[in-house]
Amino acid sequence: MGAYITNNFFKQTILTFAGLPLLIWAMGNAPERTLLKEALSLITILSFFQMIGQFFWARTNKSAVADLKMSKVIKYHKIMGYTFVIILLFHPVFLFVPRFLEAGIDPADAFITTITTFTSQGVVLGIIAWSLLIILGITSFVRKKLPMEYKTWRVFHGILAILFVSVAAWHAIDLGRHSSFPMSLLIISTGVCGILLLMKAYTFKSIKKTEEV
Secondary structure (H helix, E strand, O other): HHHHHHHHHHHHHHHHHHHHHHHHHHHHHOOOOOOHHHHHHHHHHHHHHHHHOOOOOOOHHHHHHHHHHOOHHHHHHHHHHHHHHHHOOOOOHOOOHHHHOOOOHHHHHHHHHHHOOOOOOHHHHHHHHHHHHHHHHHHHHHHOOOOHHHHHHHHHHHHHHHHHHHHHHHHHHHHHOOOOHHHHEEEEEEEHHHHHHHHHHHHHHEEEEEEHO
């Protein structure tokens, strides 16, 4: 772990995917809510940005992890990935947990009403993103049992990640409480850069393989 802490790129990613979202959140002018609601929102925001950060903190970004052992890179990519996938899977629950402490609509009824409101673009995008996240997590966990080679799975995994981040970003910008212009801009810029980085790595490999043939 010491190698990661002293790695300059690690410090830069921490600043970008944790520091900047925190700063934008702190400077936002959204109406104040309870501490529990804000804490759950912040956990979700940071988890999503860390998922975007996985594009950068992977072995496809060789220039950034060149001085690290590849086995360690994969290990921490998995640990961080599984951690934030689990947190984000609970995002729909986080929205309604505070209602148990408030008077009004029953939390279960509110949850069912929300996820069945298909007239809302943001809700539909959220359901799609959540479904993609489940597939992303499960296919990663049972990778060795899937009927595909590792290289094929990596491409499949990358495509799923791109789809998830794209749809989830759209959902967050469309429906997110803290999706101010600066936050939306950060989501779009980091998401696009991460996707382009992954696509560049896969495209370069494809071109190199073609040239060798």
